[in-house]
């Protein structure tokens with residue numbers, strides 16, 4: 001078993017290029033199924049979730065070759081339309097493959113993706129959108145059996161701006177005859193990146209980044225080369241790490257606008273934040289102030305994925321900060337672990353109240369989920385003494401060697417194996 005050993009107290013200094021975005025590369029890899037030919041996807045991070053996606057593509061019969069931080073996907077040999085249970089369990093967001101498989105093969109079979117650490121992860125909006133496009137979907141014994149002799153373009157409205165449901169609807173609509181208009185679409189930057197990839201394949205998609213996305217389906221799609229955008233949540237994580245530990249850092253490879261709500265909160269806490277086109281700098285004396293209530297919301301609101309890491313940065317701030325988690329039902333599982341380090345946090349339903357403490361102390365803590373794990377690392381950087389973080393598989397789903405990046409900035413952190 002491997003764990004991270006962190007000696008708190010080191011300032012963070014230096015510059016880092018942020019890895020490619022996990023939440024962009026996953027739907028992008030699913031979208032390659034729509035192209036008959038080879039897609040070269042660049043800036044692909046080395047992550048467990050990317051490995052899971054590669055395993056699914058290979059199971060379907062596609063050839064996938066990793067070339068450093070690029071992946072070459074050849075879907076010509078694709079012969080299957082099912083995702084087996086063990087691959088679905090590896091990564092619940094594998095449901096993002098559903099629309100693309102359906103569009104390509106006319107049928108798809110996958111086991112019902114279970115919930116995850118963040119609570120039940122329903123896919124009713126995904127299924128409703130695909131049914132509107134003409135898919136027949138039955139749920140038999142935990143398995144989703146989908147058929148679509150011919151997907152037909154239509155106007156559809158998402159009850160909530162779900163990121164995954166928006167992506168599934170776009171991918172299925174690309175394979176539908178006629179035009180689809182998706183209303184109340186998610187506006188995340190990862191959707192804009194998916195549109196850019198699809199356009200490179202020859203798809204006619206427009207409106208991504210706004211709430212109304214139009215897809216003129218049916219065009220034969222070809223291979224392409226696409227560079228994935230930088231990971232805004234990894235950037236937000238490292239900004240929070242520097243804010244908590246103190247120091248001066250600069251991160252490149254991420255559009256500032258994609259992290260602006262997090263940068264604004266850190267500026268309010270007393271950090272000096274400077275933005276450039278595709279870079280952001282932060283200077284912190286380490287002593288932070290509490291900030292006005294942080295309410296998570298769909299993009300461009302405050303990202304739910306940054307809630308745990310901003311919370312970790314504010315554990316020693318002067319005063320009290322209120323968090324309201326409006327996206328997921330169970331996204332405070334990191335709170336108990338942070339409390340083991342001396343944090344003072346009270347949770348009531350969707351609300352968490354952080355009372356800043358004078359000091360945190362190192363402890364043995366366990367990752368509960370991907371971003372909750374990152375929060376523990378941030379707390380360890382600003383704690384007195386040594387923190388040991390276990391259950392690293394959670395962190396490795398979304399961070400490409402977090403210890404390498406933070407050590408490069410001066411953190412006293414290393415990965416050990418027992």
Ligand code: EPZ
Pocket residue numbers: 022023024026093120121122123124125126127160161162163164165186233304305327328329370371398
């Ligand atoms: C994506 O998950 C991200 N994952 C999540 O990042 C992120 O937290 C989330 O969007 C919100 O931004 C990927 O992109 C791979 P949603 P997704 O559908 O698509 C409810 C991380 O840490 N909902 O926008 O699953 C759902 O329960 C991960 O990188 C339905 O009710 O999120 C949630 O409350 C965690 N029915 C809300 O919508 C549905 O059919 C938003 O979920 C779908 C979703």
